[in-house]
Amino acid sequence: MSEDFLRRMHHAAAAARAAAAAIAAVGDPVRLAADSVMDKGAAGPATVADLAGQVAAIRALRSAEGPRCRIMAEESLDEVDRLGGDALVERVVRALQDAGLALSRDEVRDTLAAGIDAGGADGECWALDPLDGTKGYLRGGQFAIAVGLLRDGVPVAGAVAAPRLAVRSTDAGAGVVFLAAAGQGAWQEELLAASGGARTPVRARPWSRGDAIRLGGSVERAHSASDALEAAASALGPVVPVRVDSQAKYALVARGDADAYVRRSPSPGYRECAWDHVAGALVAREAGCTVTDVHGRPMDFGGGRRLAASEGVLCAAPGLHAALLAALGG
Numbered sequence: 001m002s003e004d005f006l007r008r009m010h011h012a013a014a015a016a017r018a019a020a021a022a023i024a025a026v027g028d029p030v031r032l033a034a035d036s037v038m039d040k041g042a043a044g045p046a047t048v049a050d051l052a053g054q055v056a057a058i059r060a061l062r063s064a065e066g067p068r069c070r071i072m073a074e075e076s077l078d079e080v081d082r083l084g085g086d087a088l089v090e091r092v093v094r095a096l097q098d099a100g101l102a103l104s105r106d107e108v109r110d111t112l113a114a115g116i117d118a119g120g121a122d123g124e125c126w127a128l129d130p131l132d133g134t135k136g137y138l139r140g141g142q143f144a145i146a147v148g149l150l151r152d153g154v155p156v157a158g159a160v161a162a163p164r165l166a167v168r169s170t171d172a173g174a175g176v177v178f179l180a181a182a183g184q185g186a187w188q189e190e191l192l193a194a195s196g197g198a199r200t201p202v203r204a205r206p207w208s209r210g211d212a213i214r215l216g217g218s219v220e221r222a223h224s225a226s227d228a229l230e231a232a233a234s235a236l237g238p239v240v241p242v243r244v245d246s247q248a249k250y251a252l253v254a255r256g257d258a259d260a261y262v263r264r265s266p267s268p269g270y271r272e273c274a275w276d277h278v279a280g281a282l283v284a285r286e287a288g289c290t291v292t293d294v295h296g297r298p299m300d301f302g303g304g305r306r307l308a309a310s311e312g313v314l315c316a317a318p319g320l321h322a323a324l325l326a327a328l329g330g
Ligand SMILES: [Mg+2]
Pocket: 050, 074, 129, 130, 131, 132, 133, 134
């Protein structure tokens, strides 16, 4: 079983790398043409890079796992047809060509549509976010590619690629992939290293009362929400905000560059998307963190594409989770 999780972890990493290569082939996001971006309203923007990444990752997963593997991916063909149309599909075709994947329009459309699985608590299903943190991507901030495998609603293998981070936090961002397998641990390796390159374990840094709390939060969230969280956490020690786009926040806590990642619901009744959390939460947990929702309940990934029974996220280093949960009034 554990060897199987490791094998599947490598499938996740291969898919994340394929998506990263497709995203890189799109070029400088600042120069994206207007018809390369679609506005999904409250769900934010999606670009030719999100779509090319999804196609590349799904192809890699199917090649490693077989053509019938179940995938719940963020982007939907319906939305592309409604908001982007043929011009956007054509841009995806060209980006994939530049990444070395020669696909027809129909092949691109069919592959995009293959990510429509409903997830749930039975069997195996992949959760794929081909480009998490699209606003960060467009702004020159962090973004991530997240690929995680659920077995009966439980994360068992995953990878989070962060093309603008580095293996060492002091280095310029040449890209890193975080990997995890349930019960086996968490690791990081260079994004561009051929498989088999140096893989090093990542461990969260234990926190003790009075230590500073490096508190990971979103760049995009309303400042008032961040300020309230930081004020509440400051009961435990001095708070150092770490505002980073995407689920790279999980990875930063996992490798000891932050102490916690807290995300409250952006609006009442909002439920998190599975692909925003499956891989990142597994990396953090395997690195020694505790990951729950903001009420301290285990994250429930068995509810489908949305985490119907969980609210927000509280991911914290060893020693910090219970204290932070109490301080935040969870
Ligand atoms: Mg996304």
